[in-house]
Amino acid sequence: MSVVRNVVLAGATGNLGPAILEQLLKAGFHVTVFTRIGSTHEYPQSVTVKPVDYDSVESLTTAFQGQDAVVSTIAFAALTKQLNLIEAAVKANVKRFIPSTFGSDTTNPKTSKLAVFADKVALQEALVAEAAKGSISYTAIYTGVFFDWGLKAGLILDAKEKSITLYDGGERRFSTTTLESIGKAVAGVLKKPEETKNRGVFVQDAAPTLKQLKAVAEKVTGVSWQGKEVSVDNDVLPPASAELEKEIPDPNKFIFPQIIASVWGEGYGAHFQKLDNELLGLKEFTEADIEAVVAAATK
Template sequence: MSEIKSVAIAGASGNVGPHVLKGLAEAKFQVTVLTRSKKPGAYDSSIRVIEVDYTSVESLTAALQGIDALVSTVGGTAIESQTTIIDAAIAAGVKRFIPSEYGNCTTNPKLESFPVYSSMAKIRQHVQEKAKAGKITWTVLACGGFLDFLFARPILFDFGNHKVTLYDEGDNRMSSTSLPNIGKAIAGILKNAAATKNRIVRTSEIILTQNKILKIAQGLRPDIKWEINTVQTSSILKEGLEGISAGDFSTPTFMKIIISTALAGDVYGCAYDETDNELLGIKELTEKDFEKLIAERLG
């Protein structure tokens, strides 16, 4: 397909968006940020910023004129509203759409009916139907867990208090990629438009397990005594689903569903033994780099 030069981003101010923006800018794409309200100085002067109404196909269509690709990094409740973004992209003649679906098991068919995952599946199915009709092309980036979040927050380990809760005994494998490399991967997808057309692309800086991290941590700091507990991901998932059924739509309840599936290892295909790293220009972490990352958390 023809070369992609101009790229628009929806949701550029969230967790993933700034890194995608940087990755695209460094790859020399012409970048446009779609925003609900312009804030002076929020972006570099080289970035075009357009104020849009995300509920209006007309507003979005006007903003997307002359755009080759649209990358969505919207979060939370805005996931399902991407149907409007897709329809506007088609009306404007956008060639490629990348939906906001950045995780490790979001594309697993077993999870399509689950809360959180069902919204992503709905958007993926919508753009796939449009692609079959020849109206647009799509790519989904499966990137594993965000490496930055996993080490900065007490998800896999509570480094500050030297506590760890091992999920299913701690040997579940999970792919993980840092946010800067997710941005680089998005640029890699668009630089290789033909090779990434209408498919799921996978990137993984490292496949980790909690026991691997614990072993390295104990080797680096044998003086630290870890408080170790275990929990079954199936039990956490059951709690989360029962909470939703009972009408509890709180963040902790949704997090139970996300954590219990994303950390369940091979049950939901959380580790990528085959990746598109080379195509996207992503280098895997060396053991030395991984040890350095753990050492920094240990202080």
């Protein structure tokens, strides 16, 4: 495909959107942000802002005119809205679609069967079908758990209680990437459209173990941390599976347990074996880099 210049960012707020917006602007792309009608968020002057109705393919198609690519960071609860984005992007002849599939490797057969990722899998299948027809191309970016966000949100460790849950002993490596590096990966994909066409790309800043991060946390805080051992198969997944059997499951009771399984359970492909870091201009973290991220999250 030709050079990508004009990029739509759908979902520029939240955890990931601002980091991607920053890196797209630094890379020299002209960015148009789609916002919900009535949104009051403010963006840099160089950004074009277009209010859209995500439930209207017609509204989205009009807004997509003249765009080369779209990056979606639409929130977890609204992933199905991306099907409208795909349809509209195809109608507007947008060339590349980067979906909101950042995180766990949903191409892994075991991960793809988790209910929490059903919408992501459906989205990937829709993009593959459209790409097969030649109507659009796509790149899915897999990053593992968001490193800095996961630390601060308590997913990886509990900074307040100075504790860390050692799933399955805490010795399994897992790929993890900071929000900034994810933004750089997105920009890298759009700079290399042919090399990243119609496939998944895998990036990571590091692949630590939970035990390693416990030691790092103790080093940077100067205090001992509690490590609690928990079995993914015996302790984490059974309550989530039981909740999903109910007529109206409570998402709060199965979403995080299944995400935890995809990151620290056995056989979910959480430690990426083949990376695209070099292609996208990303360097893996040194021990000092890892310590800096942990230190910032445990202050």
